[in-house]
Amino acid sequence: DGHLLVMGRKDDMIMHNVWNVHPSWIEKHIKTQPDIEQVVVVPIPDEVNFQNICACVIRKPGRCDLTEEGVKAHFRTKYVDDEKDSICPTDVLFMDSFPESRPGRVDRQKLADLAADIIYKSKIATAGVQAINHILKRGH
Secondary structure: OOOOOOOOOHHHOEEEOOEEEOHHHHHHHHOOOOOEEEEEEEEEEEOOOEEEEEEEEEEOOOOOOOOHHHHHHHHHHHOOOOOOOOOOOOEEEEOOOOOEEEOOEEOHHHHHHHHHHHHHHHHHHHHHHHHHHHHHHHHO
16 A cells, blocks of 8 residues: 555565564564563574574463474464565574563563574584484494
């Protein structure tokens, strides 16, 4: 109808492959999952995709059975655009709390830094285990 609606801040935009994605587009669909208390989507630097999409999730009390794949599957059922697989979070991290810049306000930059640190350490650990397993298999 000739009107443009801008939601959120431009500097929060995630550049994932060829997509420019605002975190709120993903958050609003993920937070409809009944086991989720709070979700904040942040960018994670990536050599191939420029930035990956990470959903940081706080589960509702007593809802520990919610998995990363469960969050992704829920997003895919709620986001009705054809690009849902292209902008589905690449990572989901479950946390007890989020860093705050002031009471009640999530510090997105600190959260993004924390998420990137967790993901990189996990990838390094996984690569280390794979390397050790490869060496052990060659030794037999």
